Amino acid sequence: MPFDVVVMGQGYVGLPLAREAANSGLKVAGYDPSAGTVELLNSGVSHIDDVSDQDIAGMIAAGYQATSDETVLADARTIVICVPTPLGDAGAPDLGAVVSATESIARHLTSDTLVVLESTTYPGTTEDVLLPILASSGLEFDADYFLAFSPERIDPGNKIYGLKNTPKVVGGLTPSSTARARTFYERFVDIVIATKGAKEAETAKLLENTYRHVNIALVNEMSKFCHELGIDLWDVIRAAKTKPFGFQAFYPGPGVGGHCIPIDPNYLSFEVRKTLNYPFRFVELAEEINNSMPGYVARRVQSLLNMEKKSLNGSQILLLGVTYKADIADQRESPASEIADLLESQGAQVDYHDPYVANWLAPNTEKKCITDLERAAAEADAVVLLQSHSEYEVDHLAGLSKIFLDTRGTVAEDRGSRL
Structure with missing residues (x-):
């Protein structure tokens, strides 16, 4: 059965994407290597906070199907990779799931297919890692298939901004790949913003989270010395955020969590050290403070x-x-x-x-x-x-x-x- 879209990975990023695509009228398959996840989804049960059982029922009624059979990739017009990218040994990016997903695509890639990577990674991954693997299919890039990066911006639990009304950034390896990706996302996202290329899109995601990482570290360090000085930092922030320009409130806490803030800035730091051989000092200091x-x-x-x-x-x-x-x-x-x-x-x-x-x-x-x-x-x-x-x-x-x-x-x- 041919599908308009196959979303690889049905977790906190992939499942909301599959929902919005299905709601727009696209026929969607959700690929996931976990047989348990596939069984739950096909029986109408969600396993993440932001997608309800009722949402899953609506997706199934619209033709959605979860599967662990990679042959479904052969009939897809668009394939989106939404797999985990954790940190591996010594803080290096672990792209094992991305490589595995791309290899599966290469085995089943057919003509006129758009491949999009949404998993957060370091600049250059789309071109240096995905493109050579897809080339093994024997098809011609930018003629038979197209390749782009679009960073996920999922904020679990956010009741105001979801995938549809959060602007989507896209960057292809070529203008034609960018255009294909933009057309795809415009089916179900209100605003789509194109970058000069894939590296710019990859780096935009890292900048967003590095910005938060550094500012959280700032208030976390302030919380320590404000306590020693007898200053109520919470009242300080309350006062400072009344300024209508030039300030955004961040708050201290017991440490940072989730996939983005503790992990994503390290991808940028890793690439700077690997390629340019010098440290990204803001990121490394912020990590030290937040980890403390x-x-x-x-x-x-x-x-x-x-x-x-x-x-x-x-x-x-x-x-x-x-x-x-x-x-x-x-x-x-x-x-x-x-x-x-x-x-x-x-x-x-x-x-x-x-x-x-x-x-x-x-x-x-x-x-x-x-x-x-x-x-x-x-x-x-x-x-x-x-x-x-x-x-x-x-x-x-x-x-x-x-x-x-x-x-x-x-x-x-x-x-x-x-x-």
């Missing part, structure tokens, strides 16, 4: 306990919110895991509560969510708010707690301590 925040949170907990003549060793600590972002279930790169490990390494007993996470399975953590939140808050030696889910009545919980540390700046001053 879980340790800083653990030290603040220890300090608050010491003020009550208690030791961290043997204390009962309750963590509230272990996802990387409020009001979603996504735990990717959440700093909560490292904070729990640090506290437990010093002898603390750590429990957690999160309305979105029934079982917390992190690299060194395996716990079940506590059921009686108010009782647990009252009995714990210290309660630490790591994620401000809207379900939490923060001031009420702080009032029940012996010690309450809020890393998100939401608790009233007279109820608890802020980061």
Whole structure:
């Protein structure tokens, strides 16, 4: 059965893309190597926050089909790669999933096909990695097939901006590839912006997240010395953001999470070191500061306990919110895991509560969510708010707690301590 689009990878990026394409009238196949994911989707069940079961039902009614059979690629007019690009050993980009997906495409590539990479990567990947693999198909680039990069801009849990109303950046290896990609995305995205080429599109994504990475690091470092100086940084930010120009508010926290901020800037830093042989100092310093925040949170907990003549060793600590972002279930790169490990390494007993996470399975953590939140808050030696889910009545919980540390700046001053 021929499909207009095959989206490779049906996760936080690929599934919303498949939904919007299907809603626009395109016939869509969602390719994913996970048989479990394919089975869930074909039975009408979503596995991510931003796509509901009802959405999946509508996609299926429009002709959507999930599959682990790569032969579906042979009949696609457009193929979009939305696979993970984590960091590998020594912080180097791991393009294994991208290479594997591209090799699958090359085995089944047919004439007049557009291939688009959406997975975040370093500048030059589309040309230096994908193009040689696709050339092995024997087809002629820019005549038989076209190749472009379009960075994903998915913000999980965002109720205002989704794929359709977030401007889409596209850059092809040639003007004809750019034009093909632009025409494709204009079917279901309101605004499509073309760059000079694929490298510019690749770098635009990295600049967006490096900007956030550096500014988050700035306020995280300020949170440390403002605490020592007795300055309320949260009030400082509230005042500063009243300026109608030249300032954008960023906020401190227990560390950065998700796929983008902890990972993407390192792709740019890696490429600068590899190609130009000098460091991207802003990125590397920001990474150092942001990576220090879980340790800083653990030290603040220890300090608050010491003020009550208690030791961290043997204390009962309750963590509230272990996802990387409020009001979603996504735990990717959440700093909560490292904070729990640090506290437990010093002898603390750590429990957690999160309305979105029934079982917390992190690299060194395996716990079940506590059921009686108010009782647990009252009995714990210290309660630490790591994620401000809207379900939490923060001031009420702080009032029940012996010690309450809020890393998100939401608790009233007279109820608890802020980061």
